[in-house]
Amino acid sequence: MGIGERLERGITENKLKSYFAGAAIGTIIMILIALLYGWESLILNSDLLFIPNAFSGIVMRFLSGIGIMLTFASIASITFRATSKSVKNRPGRVRVVKGFLIILAIGIGIYGLLKIVNAVLYNQTITLVETLVAIYGIWSLLFFVYVVPAIRGAYRPREKETGLEKIKKKVGEVRFSIWKGYQTHIWKEHGKVYSKQFERYNTQLNHARQQLSGLLLFPICLILLPIPPLACIALVLWVRIITLTTKSLSRAEGFLLAIIVLTVIILRTWSFLFIELTILNYYFDTVYGLGVFLSIACLVAIISRA
Numbered sequence: 001m002g003i004g005e006r007l008e009r010g011i012t013e014n015k016l017k018s019y020f021a022g023a024a025i026g027t028i029i030m031i032l033i034a035l036l037y038g039w040e041s042l043i044l045n046s047d048l049l050f051i052p053n054a055f056s057g058i059v060m061r062f063l064s065g066i067g068i069m070l071t072f073a074s075i076a077s078i079t080f081r082a083t084s085k086s087v088k089n090r091p092g093r094v095r096v097v098k099g100f101l102i103i104l105a106i107g108i109g110i111y112g113l114l115k116i117v118n119a120v121l122y123n124q125t126i127t128l129v130e131t132l133v134a135i136y137g138i139w140s141l142l143f144f145v146y147v148v149p150a151i152r153g154a155y156r157p158r159e160k161e162t163g164l165e166k167i168k169k170k171v172g173e174v175r176f177s178i179w180k181g182y183q184t185h186i187w188k189e190h191g192k193v194y195s196k197q198f199e200r201y202n203t204q205l206n207h208a209r210q211q212l213s214g215l216l217l218f219p220i221c222l223i224l225l226p227i228p229p230l231a232c233i234a235l236v237l238w239v240r241i242i243t244l245t246t247k248s249l250s251r252a253e254g255f256l257l258a259i260i261v262l263t264v265i266i267l268r269t270w271s272f273l274f275i276e277l278t279i280l281n282y283y284f285d286t287v288y289g290l291g292v293f294l295s296i297a298c299l300v301a302i303i304s305r306a
Helices: 003-013 015-037 047-082 091-122 128-152 163-185 190-224 228-242 251-275 278-305
Strands: none
Touching (some): 015 228, 047 190, 047 251, 047 278, 190 228
16 A cells, blocks of 8 residues: 555544644644744744745746636637537638637737746836736636535546546547537538537646646645644645545535635735735746746647647
8 A cells, every 4th residue: 555545544534633633733833933933923924934925826826827728718619609600611711710719829828928028037017907817817716626616526636537437438539529520521510610629628628727736735725824723734635635546525625625725815815915025026927927828829739730
C-alpha cells in the first residue's frame, strides 16, 4: 500500500478526528503567534504573510487568465449554433465565421502579450477595471470549479473511471464521429457540427480543470494562513482530495470545501481591492497575461483544426 493510499484510508476512516485535530492544531498556532508577535501579525498585509499571500494571488491571477478560454469556447459554441442555418451547405460562410472567431481570439491573445510586455518593460499599475475583471474571473472560476460541485456532491477530482465508463466513453466517441461525418457530408450542417465540437471541447476542458483543481487548492488556500484553524482544516481536506481514489467526499466534506473556498474568495477580493501591494503588480500582470495568451493560443489551434 502506497503513502497516498495509507493517507486516504487514515483520513477516510477517521475523518472527524482528522478535521478536529487540524482545527485544534490551527488554534494552538494562532494563539502562539498572537502571544509571540501580537494579534496584528495575523492581518493579511503583514510581513509574516507577504509571501504566501502573494503566491496565492499569483495563482489566482493565472487562473483568472485561463478562465477566459473557457468563456470564449462557450461563445464559439453559441456562435456556431446561432449561424448553423445560414452556413448550411455553404463552406465559404463557415470559413468566415471561423475567421471571425480566430481574429477575435488573436486580439485577446495580443492583449495578453501586451500585459506581459507592459509588466516587464514598464511595470504599469493594474487599473480598477482590470482588477474588477480579475475578481470576476476568480469568483466565476472558483465558484463553479469548487463551490457548486461541492454543494451538489459532484466534486470528484481524482475519482477513477470504471471499465464500463471507459467503454461508454469509447462508444460515445465512435458515435460522435459517425454523426459528424453524416452531418458534414450528407446534410452539410457545418454549424451544428462545430457547435457540438466546441461543446465537447468545453466539457473536456472543464474535466481537465477539475482534475487540476485538487492540486491547485493548496496554493489557493495559502491566503487562509491569517486564520490558522481554517488553514489547517483546509490542509487536511487538501490531503484528502489529492489522495482521493476510491471514495468521494462526503456531503459534510463538500459543504466544508464550499465554506473554505468562499472564505478564500472573500479574502482574495478584499486583498485585490484594498491591500494589494504595488510591488506585486509585475508578477500579477505577467502571470495574468501568460494565462490569457497560453489559453487563447490553445483555443486558436482548436478552431483552426475544427
